[in-house]
Amino acid sequence: xxxxxxxxxxxxxxxxxxxxxxxxxxxxxxxxxxxxxxxxxxxxxxxxxxxxxxxxxxxxxxxxxxxxxxxxxxxxxxxxxxxxxxxxxxxxxxxxxxxxxxxxxxxxxxxxxxxxxxxxxxxxxxxxxxxxxxxxxxxxxxxxxxxxxxxxxxxxxxxxxxxxxxxxxxxxxxxxxxxxxxxxxxxxxxxxxxxxxxxxxxxxxxxxxxxxxxxxxxxxxxxxxxxxxxxxxxxxxxxxxxxxxxxxxxxxxxxxxxxxxxxxxxxxxxxxxxxxxxxxxxxxxxxxxxxxxxxxxxxxxxxxxxxxxxxxxxxxxxxxxxxxxxxx
Numbered sequence: 001x002x003x004x005x006x007x008x009x010x011x012x013x014x015x016x017x018x019x020x021x022x023x024x025x026x027x028x029x030x031x032x033x034x035x036x037x038x039x040x041x042x043x044x045x046x047x048x049x050x051x052x053x054x055x056x057x058x059x060x061x062x063x064x065x066x067x068x069x070x071x072x073x074x075x076x077x078x079x080x081x082x083x084x085x086x087x088x089x090x091x092x093x094x095x096x097x098x099x100x101x102x103x104x105x106x107x108x109x110x111x112x113x114x115x116x117x118x119x120x121x122x123x124x125x126x127x128x129x130x131x132x133x134x135x136x137x138x139x140x141x142x143x144x145x146x147x148x149x150x151x152x153x154x155x156x157x158x159x160x161x162x163x164x165x166x167x168x169x170x171x172x173x174x175x176x177x178x179x180x181x182x183x184x185x186x187x188x189x190x191x192x193x194x195x196x197x198x199x200x201x202x203x204x205x206x207x208x209x210x211x212x213x214x215x216x217x218x219x220x221x222x223x224x225x226x227x228x229x230x231x232x233x234x235x236x237x238x239x240x241x242x243x244x245x246x247x248x249x250x251x252x253x254x255x256x257x258x259x260x261x262x263x264x265x266x267x268x269x270x271x272x273x274x275x276x277x278x279x280x281x282x283x284x285x286x287x288x289x290x291x292x293x294x295x296x297x298x299x300x301x302x303x304x305x306x307x308x309x310x311x312x313x314x315x316x317x318x319x320x321x322x323x324x325x326x327x328x
Contacts, residue, residue, distance in 0.1 A: 001114065002047055003099045006086040008054025008077035013220040017305045017321040022056040024103045025063055026218065026303075028287060029231035029254050029271050030238075033218045036231075037103045038068055044099070044111060046070055050090045052077050082190030084180045091174050098170050100193075102163030106227060108213035109164060119144070119208035120169040123197065125159040126215040134160035135194050137209050145207040148194045161194065162215050172200050221303050221319060221328035225285055228254075229269040250284070264294075273306075281310075302328065 011023030018026070024034040049072040053060050061074050075089045087100060099114065109124050123145060125137050136157040138147045149156055167173045176199030180191050201207055216230055217223035232252035239249055240257050249255075250267030258274035265282045266272060272283070275291035283299045289306035298314045305321030317328045 001045060001097055001099060002050055002094060003041060003101060004050045004052065004087060004090045004094075005101050005103060006052040006077070006083065007060055007103065008052050008057075008080060008086060009104075010055045010080075011219070014224070014303065014319060015326055016324040017303060017319050018055075020056075020305065020322060022060045023219070024060065026224070027271070027273070027289070028218060028224060028228045029236040030256060030273060031236075032063070033106065034063075034103050035067070036106050037101060040107070040109065040111060041099070041101075044114065048073060048093075050075065050093055052086045052089055054078070054080065080190075081185070082188075083193035084177050084191035084196055087193055087196075088174070088177045088181060091177070094170055094174070096170065097166070097168045098173075100165040100167065104217065104219040105162060106214075106216040106218065106231075107162055107164055108215075110210065111166075113208075113210055114166045117166075117168075117208055120167075120172070120200065120205040121197070121207040122166040122210050123207055124162050124164040124210050124212050126162055126212050127158045128160045129158065131155060131158045131160065137161055139209050143209050145197065145201055145209055147201070148198055150192070150194070159209060160215075162212060164212075165193075165197075169200065169205055172203065172205055173197075176200050221301075221317070224303065225269065225287065225301065228271055228287055229285075232269060232271075 007024050011018035025032040049070045051072055051074050053074050054077045057076055064072050073093060077086050077089055113122055132151055135148050135150045136152055137145050137159045138157045140146055173196055176196030179199050180195045185191055216227040218227055232254055236254055237252040238254045240255055245262045247261045248265040253267040254271040256274040259272050260277045263280050264278045269285045270283050271287045273290040278294045280296045281294045286299045286302045288304045291307045292304055293309045295311045297310045301317045302315045303319045308320050319326050
């Protein structure tokens with residue numbers, strides 16, 4: 001099996017951090033988002049990773065080559081023309097069934113279905129209440145896709161498409177993508193991969209809709225912090241041994257070795273990475289990077305990049321990196 005991973009996006013909802021850090025390498029509970037995604041495919045027989053790069057592509061390529069023991073091929077998406085355009089760039093290299101993973105999100109999914117299902121493809125989905133925000137899948141009574149409806153105004157379905165797909169009939173998928181690219185682009189001048197799935201279904205292909213146990217968004221600050229909390233509660237929590245004079249630690253937290261804390265309150269739902277220093281301050285519901293200095297300050301509901309200095313300030317519902325501060 002080959003895996004296609006589109007990584008070209010700029011991650012604008014996490015600016016200014018994503019000026020410097022590619023979105024898939026933003027850390028949550030002490031690890032890059034992409035590490036958690038790659039953990040889920042360890043049990044599969046993967047021949048090749050086809051990575052669609054763009055923003056900060058050299059950083060992404062270097063990280064993947066250094067950290068994942070999988071043959072990787074990199075293809076640059078020079079024009080950000082949507083998900084169908086991204087996947088189309090892999091077409092010359094695909095030789096068989098493919099798994100397509102968009103790494104904006106983490107998921108609890110049974111990928112063993114790729115070995116056991118007789119469907120032409122599998123789309124993983126999660127039932128949600130705020131269905132108007134998503135592309136939702138309408139299925140028949142056996143769980144096979146009939147249509148995908150983007151951001152419906154009426155509740156035709158609450159099964160949100162999560163951006164994880166297995167396609168056994170890869171030839172018809174690429175025929176569908178070619179058809180999509182021949183049509184006028186959709187909203188924002190983009191071409192959507194979901195339209196290629198509709199093409200497959202309209203031509204008699206069977207796409208099964210499989211449930212996920214969990215789906216955790218990492219694309220914006222609010223949901224990234226929710227994902228951080230989930231990971232801490234599911235085993236990533238960590239409190240180092242050592243002195244912590246006049247400090248209060250409120251679980252769950254992830255605090256690396258090499259962090260200095262005194263006269264401060266940290267937690268709940270805080271990730272605090274090595275080399276950071278916190279004194280006379282309070283940090284809650286936040287992800288704080290490496291070598292950050294927090295003095296006489298409060299940090300809440302925020303994302304703070306590496307090497308930042310926060311003195312005598314309140315940082316709330318914001319992203320701070322490179323000395324620049326943006327509201328979340």
